[in-house]
Amino acid sequence: MISNQILQNTIDGLKAITRIELSVMDLDGKIIATTEDGIIDEYNTVVADFVISQAESQLIQGYQFFKVYDDHAAEYVVSAKGEAEDVYKIGKIASFQIQNLLVAYKERFDKDNFVKNLLLDNLLLVDIYNRAKKLHIEMDVRRVAIIIETKIEKDTNALEVVRNIFPSKTKDFITAVDEKNIILVKELKDSETIEDMEKMASAILDTLNAEALSSVYIAIGTIVKDIKDVSRSFKEAKMALEVGKIFFVEKHVMAYDNLGIGRLIYQLPIPLCKMFISEIFSTKSPDDFDEETLTTINKFFDNSLNVSETSRQLYIHRNTLVYRLDKLQKNTGLDLRVFDDAITFKIALMVVKYMKHMIESDY
Amino acid sequence: MANISLKGIKKVYPNGITAVQNLDLEIEDKEFVVFVGPSGCGKSTALRMIAGLEEVTEGALFIGNNLSNDIEPIDRDIAMVFQNFVMYPDMTVYQNIAHGLKVKKISSEEIHKRVTEAAEILGIEQLLDSMPSSLSGGQQQRVAMGRALVKQPKVFLMDEPLSNLETKLRVKMRLELAKVHKKLQTTVIYVTHDFEEAMALGTRLVVMKEGIIQQVDSPLNLYTKPKNKFVAEFIGAPAMNFIEARVTSSDKGVELLIGNQSIQLSKSKEKTLIEKGYLNKQIIVGIRPVNIHISEVFIEASKNSVLTATVEATEVMGSEAYLYLTIDYHVEITAKVDIRALPNEGETIKIGLDLNKIQFFDKYTEESIS
Incomplete structure (x- = not known):
């Protein structure tokens, strides 16, 4: 009203x-x-x-x-x-x-209501088209759902900034389905890609950081061509937000398309993960490794298994790194210098991160 | 205006990645401090922790003597300027700048005063009624700066604010930024990966690598007295040359054996290496391209520091040129020389090292030997 x-x-x-x-x-x-x-x-x-x-x-x-x-x-x-x-x-x-x-x-309220129900899958397919037509919303244009998660609940400053960036006369919709998430359904030009959306999201992030001093995470779904698929893009954005927080915690902008293997691991049932970890590490869990070992492993992966570069970046002698890798091999049976072992170890580490996250969030 | 104190600050992300560690730094009131380092070195994370956009895992952060670890960003009395920003497309420049104050319910008279002042400082008074779509990149950056200025914060935090501008405009804007700082006399913490920008702006630079501070010093000291090989390499373009050498002694005194050639050191340099126990050991010799000379006069006057090198390639950069040289076929170095009397590619020439400017680093720790 x-x-x-x-x-x-x-x-x-x-x-x-x-x-x-x-x-x-x-x-x-x-x-x-x-x-x-x-x-x-x-x-x-x-x-x-x-x-x-x-x-x-x-x-x-x-x-x-x-x-x-x-x-x-x-x-x-x-x-x-x-x-x-x-x-x-x-x-x-x-x-x-x-x-x-x-x-x-009333029209604005109706549109907001429609978009909310669309995102939450509350509409029958036939209703989607009928209501979209009634509300003069185009049905077959490219759109993407973007979620902006604020740290604090009901961050009105952040919502105000986002509304100002995308004023109501544009064809984009801004709505909220809960108190921490602002949802933007953005209409795209034919030439716009997910990379463009990532750039735009970074700009929104910086603007929110500067103007509203809000700490936010932004997640981007995939581009859809039909209005009925907007809810899929929204679900993907939701998943990107979750998966990003597990595997790419230092990133504040996460696109579903860039989740890589994390997307796969996120779908695994916990009992299967537990079985996999116990098979790989038997008695020793990656959690038991000290910080030095974990830093070494992460750095070694970051440098694409390059011993010289890793030792240089860790300020240690090459032989010290080789000794640490040998020790790890003795403990786990995995030689990180061998690609197959390295990939097993990498997946195992990601699975452990995922399990930890799920246990903490009380799956 | 406020001083900032970082005591043992550490940032560990929930996935175990340590982004910043042992960050100890005192920033004086009104100082212009620049965090500089390659991407991923933790400089932006450090800034975001000061802003409150990232939580501090360990350590204490004081803003103006108040422990601020748990204070919400909005209550820290700071303003931020970032590389990216979005203008509100339906608002004029005036409204864009004023918006943050309007949200805070500041009176319209006060808003008008602050916006006019900020516009005057930034030289955009004539743009206040324009719409954002009509502004150039530089003008938009000024508006973004204006949004921060009007908040009149104790501290300005800037994260690569000029990175999106083209080179000429960036240089112009950094001069203006320095002027603005002089006018405002507010504490500024600035983050950049560009050492030239850092040196042009900062009264003190904080060089970071892998989340750890490498050196905190004035631009001149970082250039002339780098604490380690990383700082020496990062500050200066073209980068400092590093040559592995063996410290030997002969009846003439202490010499550096580079490939099959040797140079004789001055007494003071000799003393340092002997006292620190580097005799008969390998060290890394650092020399900046600008301190390698090819003029006959220099070579005649510095016979003790002359090496023979082959010119692999030359690159003319205006009044100067870069020579890419090899010593004994495997030691690669770069010299920055005057374009007059430029040697030919493939030619073998004599090069003289300015021994007063030469620096030594431990081969394993890469720390400076001084």
Whole structure:
């Protein structure tokens, strides 16, 4: 529904042009916006009778009253002070203006509602197309769902910044299905790709960091071509957000397309993971490795199994690195210098991260 | 305005990756400090921890004497400028700059005052009524800066704010940024991977690598007295040459054996190497390209430090040229010389090393020997 502030702004604007005092009342006669001093929140006793009457406008005690309809039912009453013909015209214009505002707001609310239900898979396929058509939403354009997760709940600053970046007149939708996630359904040009979306997401991230000082994560689904698939893009973005936090924790922008093997591991059932880990590491879990060993392993992977580069980056002698890798081989039976062993170890480490995450989040 | 104190700051991500460790740093009020290092060195993470956008895993962070580890970013009295930013397309430049203040419910008179002041400092008064779509890259960056300026924070945090601009504009903007700092007299912490930008802007530079501070010093000291091979290599372009050499002694004194050739050291350099126990050991010799000379006058005057090298390639860079040389077919070095009397490719020439500018590093620890 329209906020009282917007009603107030509207009649203030009209008064500035016409110099005629205007008020807006609810159906009980409570004055919710007015250009006159000292009468806000007071009750106008003549309104109740006017509302139940058949008349659309009426002159009572020096004020002209007009009904404002929403779907053929009266929603507000507008009053204009004065008995003259032009006061009548201005009052009529004011009620017409507020009625149009109601329609616009309702449409916006309907669109928001539609997008929410679309994302949450609450609509039948036939309803999706019918409602999209009714709301003048194009059905077969390229779109992508982007989730912006804020650290704090109901981060209004962040929402405000995102709304400002994508103003309502664009074809993008901004909505929220819970208190920590802002969802952007963005319409794409034919030439735009996921890389462009990643760049845009980085810019949104930086803007949110700078303007709203909000710590956020942004996840991007895949590009879909049909409105019915927007919910799939949304689910992918949700998964990217989750998987990104497990495997790419230092990244604040994560696209579903870039999840790699993490996407596969995320789908594995926990008992299977446990079995895999116990087969690989038998008694010793990767959690038992000390920080030095873990740093060595991670650095060795980062440098594509290059011994010289890893030792250089770790400030250790090449032989020290070789000794550490030998020791690891003795403990686990896996030689990280051999590709097959390295890939097994890498997957095992990722599985352990995944299991830890799932246990912590009480799967 | 505030001083900032980082005491034993560490950042470990939940997946076990250590991004920053043992970060100890005192930043004075009104100082312009630049965190510089290659990508992934932890400089941005350090900045984000100061901003409160990343949690501090260990250690204490003080902003203006207040322990700030658990203070929300919005309550830290900071303003940030990033490499990327998005303008609000439906708002004028004035509204874009004012938006942050409007959200904070600051009076419109105060907003007007601050926006006008910021626009004046940044030289964008004439753009205040323009829409963002009509602005150039440099103008947009100024608006982004304006959004931060109007907040009048105690500390400005800037993460590669000029990286997206083309070279000429970047140089211009960094000069303007230095001017703005002089005018505002506020603490600025700036992050960049570009050492030239860092040297041009910072009163002190914090060189980082792999999450660890390598050296904190003035731009000049970092160039002339690097603490280790990494700093020596990172600061300066073209990068410093590193040559492996053996420290030997002969009846003439201490010499450095480079390939099959040797150079004789000055007494003071000799003393350092002997005292630190490097006689008859391998060390790394560092010499900047600009300290390798090919002029006859220099070579005549520095007979003790002359080597023979082959010119593999030349690259003319305007009034100077880079010579890519090899000593004894395997030691590769670069010299930056005057384009007059440029040797031919393939030619064998004499090169003189300026022994006063030569630096030594331990072969294994890569720490400076001084």
